[in-house]
Amino acid sequence: MPNQNPLFIPGPTNIPDRLRHAMNVQTQDHRAPDFVKTFAPVLEKTKTVFATRDGQIITFPASGTGGWEACITNTLSPGDTVLVARYGMFSHRWIDMCQRHGLDVQIIECPWGSGAPADKFEEALKADTDHKIKAVLVTHNETATGVKSDIAAVRGAMDAASHPAMLFVDCVSSLGSMEFQFDNWGVDIAVSGSQKGFMLATGMAILCVSPKALAAIETATLPRTFFDFRDMMKANASGGFPYTPPLNLIYGMAEALK
Numbered sequence: 739m740p741n742q743n744p745l746f747i748p749g750p751t752n753i754p755d756r757l758r759h760a761m762n763v764q765t766q767d768h769r770a771p772d773f774v775k776t777f778a779p780v781l782e783k784t785k786t787v788f789a790t791r792d793g794q795i796i797t798f799p800a801s802g803t804g805g806w807e808a809c810i811t812n813t814l815s816p817g818d819t820v821l822v823a824r825y826g827m828f829s830h831r832w833i834d835m836c837q838r839h840g841l842d843v844q845i846i847e848c849p850w851g852s853g854a855p856a857d858k859f860e861e862a863l864k865a866d867t868d869h870k871i872k873a874v875l876v877t878h879n880e881t882a883t884g885v886k887s888d889i890a891a892v893r894g895a896m897d898a899a900s901h902p903a904m905l906f907v908d909c910v911s912s913l914g915s916m917e918f919q920f921d922n923w924g925v926d927i928a929v930s931g932s933q934k935g936f937m938l939a940t941g942m943a944i945l946c947v948s949p950k951a952l953a954a955i956e957t958a959t960l961p962r963t964f965f966d967f968r969d970m971m972k973a974n975a976s977g978g979f980p981y982t983p984p985l986n987l988i989y990g991m992a993e994a995l996k
Contacts, residue, residue: 750933750940757937760993761986768985774977776992781974783995784944787913787935788928790920793946796970799984802910802931805943806832807839808965809906809927810873813954816840818872821862821903825852826880828908836875839960844871853880854887860895863903873904873926879912886916893924904951910934913944926951938990 766773781795788795798804814820820841824830825848836843846858854876863871874896879886889907896903904926909918913928914935920928925948932942947967955967964981973980 751937753937757990757993761990763986763989768983777988778977780988780991788920788946790946793920793948796945796947796967798943798965799941800943801940802929802943805929805945806835809929810839811960811962811965812967813951813958814872815959817842819844819870820873820875821871822875823848823854826850827882828880829877832875851883853885854892856891856895859892860899863899863901869902871903873906875906877908881911889923920946932987936994938987941984942987
């Protein structure tokens with residue numbers, strides 16, 4: 739990487755020249771067959787990075803923050819309760835987003851520099867005998883502190899409480915950089931982005947969605963238009979996008995996945 743400007747921050751990461759060159763493509767017709775041949779394999783190969791067989795890959799032209807908005811608006815309704823621990827800037831921001839969308843946010847306050855408290859999640863879920871909590875939100879790698887949380891332990895806590903809540907995970911700075919097991923950890927939606935482990939420019943939110951979370955779309959009433967899973971999945975089924983795709987990032991993604 740001869741032309742790198744070293745960034746000693748959690749991301750955006752440096753972009754290898756090989757991937758910069760892959761993104762350096764002229765404008766193309768994204769309705770043409772050659773784009774379909776590039777895009778469809780990208781969706782399929784991305785499943786390997788999440789370690790999933792049945793998860794649905796959905797991407798949007800956005801950063802990870804846009805991915806989180808897509809996550810909650812497609813699965814939840816105003817007034818729904820979500821459980822989340824605050825232990826860094828990004829978990830704090832997800833709390834703020836949920837509150838702005840009119841969700842009832844049950845917060846477990848933790849010292850910054852700690853990870854997700856599986857034991858406290860279990861306690862809160864066992865206390866929720868009416869199953870009002872619809873989702874548990876966890877930041878896998880809290881970029882502000884560098885602390886990784888044990889997602890398998892959080893799933894274990896949910897199972898121990900016999901609670902039906904969905905598990906949403908922010909893996910923006912962890913996917914492709916450390917172990918992530920979507921299926922084995924029982925994750926329902928994982929949100930990542932192009933600018934970290936995939937080593938690309940910022941601008942693509944990358945989500946993996948379980949069948950359980952897809953089913954929640956039918957009852958969710960939070961408004962969404964640009965971030966509607968259904969519109970994106972319908973267009974993706976034929977190899978396209980419901981609107982103009984981030985073409986350069988998709989070509990870069992195809993190369994990164996190699």
